[in-house]
Amino acid sequence: MQLRWAKGFTVAVLAASVAATAGCGGGTGGTGGSGAKSGTLTLWHMEQPPNRVKAFQAVIDRYNATNPPLKVEQQVQDWNQIYTKIAGAVQSQTQPDILFTIPDFTTYVRPLGAVQPVTDVVKQADAEHHLIAAAKAPYLDKGQYWAVPLYGMVQMLWYRKDLFAKAGINKAPQTWDELEADAKALTKDGRSGIALPAGKNLATDQVLYSLMLTNGAGQFFSKDGSVALNQDKTAETVAFYKRLMQYSPKDSANYSWGEPQAAFNSGAAAMAIEKGQYLAPFEAESGRPASDLGCAFIPKPAGGQDGSIYYSNAAMVMSKDSTRAAAAKAFLTWLLKPENYGDFLDAEPGLFLPLTEDGMKASSWVSNPVIKKYAGCVNAMLEQSKSGALFGFTNGQYNESIGKISGQNVLAQVVQRATVQGEDPKTSVAWAQTQMQQAVQK
Structure with a gap:
């Protein structure tokens, strides 16, 4: 099987999702500061699902078996709590040695004062493995590079081919009009046409932003760095x-990542917009064959463009002690070697996309049953990534204030104001403009 990563990437930044998907709290206290455990490096990540934690542990165990000077210990955190938790940890000098991150989160963490440059690691990885x-x-x-890129995430439109066939729909929607019409047609007999997150969380931020990108409304800031969200295309x-x-389930105002996927797999919803974590559990959770899982580019409006949020997930080194920082860098260098990297990506095959040329050929990833079974969707995600972007980093920007904005889930609040409170979208967007301006001034 051949997997394609398009050459000539021109996007300014790639965004998951996760992301990034949400983690759940579980870690206690970091070890990167004065409270460091002797002989142990602590790694914080927000990839909470048990299969990911188990796969990470297998890779970590293999690294620890090489008898490094400092062994690695993972601790699971929660995306909805990490902003306040890492701030407190740095203040008390108990931050982790390694912290997984996404671009906007990095801009929030760096000013806290503990993030170490990793330029040497990135340049070595680029020379040996050819980072995108x-x-x-x-x-x-x-x-300077402030994090080591590890894996990518991109969103797609997922649809149930079996439910489409029952409704007499023979292809995936390509435009907003088609998406809305299909969602309406599929909403019947207790089933929702689409499952959308609308809670105050990063999941809602991400889906709205993907749709904003297709409408040419992905740039939050003007050239001078001022907030420029309040525009007609955003509304x-x-x-x-x-x-x-x-056409989304009635309790969507409480949805984050897991609920739309559960509704989709159970057949309670026929479509969803999300990242590649939909691949691995589909057959077991839906009871349907893999052939019933459809994927397509996110529909765009008339005159719109291809687009999706895309996260380049990475790892920051936060050890102030030079010996511990060197050990953390050694682990990340080891992780990107193809013989290890493929197994790391297999923690969530389809969601975690490779960011190195040799990683795309890593035997353990290419031969993974999920990757082989859904090769068409994997290739489609790699292709969708060409149009990927992330708020705060579009068109070559590096906006240091974006972490203050994303940490407040301003986009998700806009969705809630417009859908739950019934506010006019223009009013909601104007409110968000003010919120963002206040955030960047703090």
């Missing part, structure tokens, strides 16, 4: 999201 340029871009500032996108919510 766009994966590095959001972590380069003032001549148009929010209005579209509001219309789609008519």
